[in-house]
Amino acid sequence: MEECSLKKSENCSSQFNVMEDNHFEEIEDTRSAKEEWEPKPGMVFDSFDKFFQYYKSYGNKMGFEAIIRSSRKGDDGELIYANLTCSCGGKWNGNSRNAFKTQSLTKTYCKARSTASRRPDGKWQIVSIIFDHNHELSSLGKTRYFKSNRTIQPNLKRKLEVNDRIEIRPNKNFNSLVVEASCPENLTFRQKDCINYIKKVGRIRLGVGDAYAIQKYFLKMQNDNSNFFYIMDFDEEGRLKNVMWVDARSRAAFKEFGDVVTFDTTYLTNKYDIPFATFVGVDHHGHSTLLGCGLISNEDTQTFVWLFQSWLACMSNCAPKAIITDQDKAIRNAIEIVFPGTRHRWCLWHIMKKLSEKLQSYHEYEHIKFSLQNVVYDSLTHEEFEERWNRFIDKHNLHDNDWLLGLYTERQRWVPAFVKDTFWAGMSTIQRNESIHAFFNGYVNSKTTLKQFVEQYENALRDKVEKEKEADFKSFKSRIPCISIYPIEKQFQNAYTIVKFKEFQQELASKLYCEISSFKEIDSYMEFIVKEDVIVGETCCRVPFVVCFDETSCDVRCNCRLFEFKGILCRHAIAVLIHKEIYHVPEKYILRRWRKNIYRCHTKVRISYNSWSTNLEGKRFDQLFNSFSMVADLASSNDDDCNMVMQMISDMKNKLMLNENAGGIDRSLSMSTNSRTNCESVQYTFKEGSNNCD
Structure with missing residues (x-):
């Protein structure tokens, strides 16, 4: 029995020793394999691409993603130095572009890297290596999710495009590839990558006769006036991706009214899922005027850059001084690239429209909404806004609201107190663009084809021109009677169009609620405190405004900045001018933009849709x-x-x-x-x- 037990023990011991030996050998094999994978200082590669692929392959085996962190070129323009690192290296930059969308953090300051330089013989040699990572590495099965590994093979790209062309939904399009590959693990991309690729190679979906109709319209317009501008963007296979056009009259109108432009995109009709992009200005009657438009396949940065560059070339590389858009990140990026010197602001209406969506979950939503509107609209200066905003956040305990935090970070793009120092022609929102689309009502409906739209587009423009002519006629042949005895009112009555004179007259009438409470002399100018009676809720209160007046040059500036923003003298400035017995203002306060007795160059342009030939x-x-x-x-x-x-x-x-x-x-x-x-x-x-x- 003992012998048997001893033998059994020996056998067990023997088995155990064998298992230990095998495990030891497995560790040795893994270690030796890893040593073969690992890059070493002094290793030489024929080219940078081979060095990069080697380190990328090593990263996949180890469980991290290799990226190019930095590089340097020599005098000959060729790459001479490169620093490849783990994608978790570096510091996360929480800049303002991420303000409206919280993102997961992937940066851990990881120091793992491989540095190489080019030798005189053109080959690349590893200079230094750091192996240690300060984060967990991914398992081998998950490395396919690394961005650099997610590639779509050319034959699969073709299948995706064909399926998309016959209107197979993106999820079914991707599932068809999963079935062919047996399981998702056999694919080197995700469903999201498929959707992004389809969008990237997007093109305008044209129906029967659409392409011919567009081409026919463009040729007709250009034949009628050589200043008609259009440009088409095609993909590698010759398919139409984007198109932009500006008629000759709009090009001339840009010279008059192109200082302030609003840009917006909307879907043209329900029949076509095509973004319709418009550049819109405001004329001397305060009417919307179309300064160019386009049909685009995507709403990404690359597409907007193409559109803006094309429009800029059409306008002789003369960029607008100011532009209003919504908060779309792709539009913002494109503006920074193409219009770096243009003042860009966000549509205030779009921001305030989101209050219910972003804040309705709070118990005191109505009170929060009312308080926020007061902070935004009633703050005259930067300092006043900062103070009132902080009080608002503290009072309602909104410190953790990311949306409000993002808005505050970008306050210089939308808060009136921060943007009113720039001339915006009175435009505070891009609802003006919506009126442009309403302007197509009666000509376009949900069932309109692209071919029909091109045909009706000319009729819509003809109607717009006729309305402008009618407004010109009314301004020339009729006038709004004066409400005061002051010659300054007569001065503006003779100069401005009816719409703009009414705006000035409203300010003059509101002088009734203003009173000069005090003034003092400061250096070469005088500072007046003008108090205005305003209604807040159901109560009447007095709000002080500061008006600076230089008697030598007759310069007058008010901190409400209405003239800077809108080009119309405010009630507070008018009160000071009349107090100083100045009844005729200098010409600099009568803007050419709002005058009725100016012959505008765009009205002389010969185009077909206003029957100029007759x-x-x-x-x-x-x-x-x-x-x-x-x-x-x-x-x-x-x-x-x-x-x-x-x-x-x-x-x-x-x-x-x-x-x-x-x-x-x-x-x-x-x-x-x-x-x-x-x-x-x-x-x-x-x-x-x-x-x-x-």
Whole structure:
């Protein structure tokens, strides 16, 4: 029995020893394999790509993702140094772009890295290695989720595109590839990667006859006026991705009203899932004016960069001074790339519209909403906003609200107190763009095809031009009566369009609620405190405004900044001017932008949709334009001829202006036989000048 037991023990011991030996050998094999994987200082590679692939393969086996952290090029422009690190290395940068969306953190300051440099013979040699990671490494089965490993093979890309073209939903499109691969683990990409790829290679979905209709419309418009601009963007296979166009009249209108632009995208119709992008300005009547539009396949940064660059080229590389958009991150990125010097602000209406979505879960939502609106709209200065905002956050204990934190971080992009120092032509939201889309109502509905839209687009523009002409006529031939005896009101009545004069008149009338409470002299100017009675809720209170006045230059500035923002003198400034017995304001306070007696260049542009060819004034304009062009070609050869023609133009301009002043402002209505004589006289004079140039 003991012998048996002993034998059994020996056998057990023997088995145990064998197991230990096998385990030891397995560890040795793993260690030796790892040593073969590991990069070592001094290792040489034929090229940087091979070095990168080697370190990337090593990372996959170890369970981390290798990325290029930094690199340097030599004088010849070729890469000479590279630092490859673990993707968890570095510091997370919580900049303002992440303010509205919390993101998971992947950066752990990991120091693992491999540094290499190029040798004189062109080969790459590893200089230094750090192996240690300060985080857990992924298992081998999970390395396929690394961003650098998620690739879609060309044959699968083709299948995705074909399925998408026949309108197979993205989830079914991906599932078809899963079935072919037997299981998701056999694929090197995720469903999200498929969706992103389909969006990336997106193109405008055209129906039967759409492409021909677009091309026909563009050729027709360009044939009618060579200044019609359009550009098409195609993918590698020649499929239409994006298209942008600006008619000749809109290009000319940009010179008048392109200082402030709103940009927005919306879906054109329910029939086509196509983003319709519009550039919109505001004219001298306060009406929306279309400055360009496009149909785009995606709403990503790359697409918006293409659209903005195309539009900028159309406008002779003259960027707007200010632009209003929503909070879309891709639009913001594109603006920073294409319009770096343009002041960019967010649509205030869109932000305030989100209050219910973001704050409704709070028990005191209605009170919070009312308080926030007061903070935003009633803060006059930066300091006042900061103080009231902090009180608002403390009072309602909103320190942990990420949405409000993000808004505060980006306050210079939307809070009136921070943006009113810039001229915005009175536009505070991009609802103006929505009126542009409403402007297409009656011409476009949910069942409209792209072909029908192109055909109706011209009719819609014709209607818009007609409304502008009607507003011009009303401003020239009628006027709003003055409500005061002050000559300053008469000055604006004579200068401004009806809509803008009404805005000034409203400020003048509101002077009734203003009272100058005190003033003091500071250096070369005087500082007035103007108190205005305003209604807050159901109570009346007095709000002080600071108006600075320089008697020497007649400069007047109010901290409400209405003139800077809107181009209309505020009630507080008017009160000070009248107090100082200044009844005629300097010309700098009467903006050309709002004048009614200015002949705008875009109204002279010949285009098909306003039947210009049948307009007598249009025919005369074309005759003059052709004569001017011919003379310009002849006189530009030398300074003497150029100076002679410029003097002739100056003399004719002075003569025509005298005739205009004598005959009234509305030149278009008074031009008959006499106007025809003027036109022929100018042409005859230029013909004589042309002979002299010869």
